[in-house]
Amino acid sequence: MSYEEKGTWLYLVVAIAGYSFYLSWVLPEVLAGTPVADVDYVAPMLWAIGGAIVVTIIGRILVEIVFPSESTKGDVRDREIDRLGTRVGSSFIVIGALGALVLSMLEADWFWIANVIYLCFVLAALLESITRLVAYRKGVPTW
Template identity: 60%
Template structure:
C-alpha cells in the first residue's frame, strides 16, 4: 500500500470519527432538553475540527511507524488519483455551500447553517476518500 493510500485511509477514519464525536456532543445536549437555538455547537465544532487535524497527523505518523512505506513521494498515479478524488469530494462542498446559502436566505438559525456547512465538509472528505480508495483498487476511470 502506498504512502498516499495509507494517508487516505487515515483521513477517512479521522473524518468519520471526528464528526461522530461532534454529533455525540451536540445531540446529547438536544436529547437533554436544550432547545436547538440554545445548543452550544460552536465550541464543540471548533474542538472536534482541531482534534481531527491533530488526530490525522498522529494517525499518519503511527501508520508510518507501524508499516513504513518505501517512499513518501507521490508518483504520477497518486497525483491523478488525488486530483480525481478531490473533484468528486468537492462537489459536496458546493452543494453544502448552496444549501447554507438557501438556509441563510430563509433566515434559518445559525445552528442549522453551520451544521449544513460542517456536514458538507465531512461528506466531501468521506466521498473523496472513498473515491480515491476505489481508484487505488480498481484503477483510474477512462474518462
C-alpha cells in the same frame, strides 16, 4: 500499500470519528428538546475539527513508524487518483455552500447553517476518500 493510500485510509477514519465525536456531544441536547438557539455547538465543533487535524498529523506519523512506506513521493498514478478524489469530493463543498446560502436567505438559526456546512465537509471527506480508495483498487477511469 502506498504512502498516499495509507493517508487516505487515515483521513477516512478520522473524518468518521471526528463527526461521531461531535454528534455524540451535540445530538443529546437537541434530542432532549433544547431549542437549537441554546445548543452549545460551537465549542464541540471547534474541538472536533481541531482534534481531527491533530489526530491526522499524529496518526500519519505513527502509521509511518509502524508501517513504513518505501517512498513518500507520489507517482503519476497517485496524482491522478488525488485529482479524481478532489473533483468528486468538491461537489459536497459546493452543496454545503449552497445549503448554507439558502438557509441564510431563509434566516435559519446559525446552528443549522453551521451544521449543514460541517456535514457537507464530512461528506466531502468521505466521498473523496472512498473515491480514492476505489481508484487505488480498480484504477483511474479513463472517460
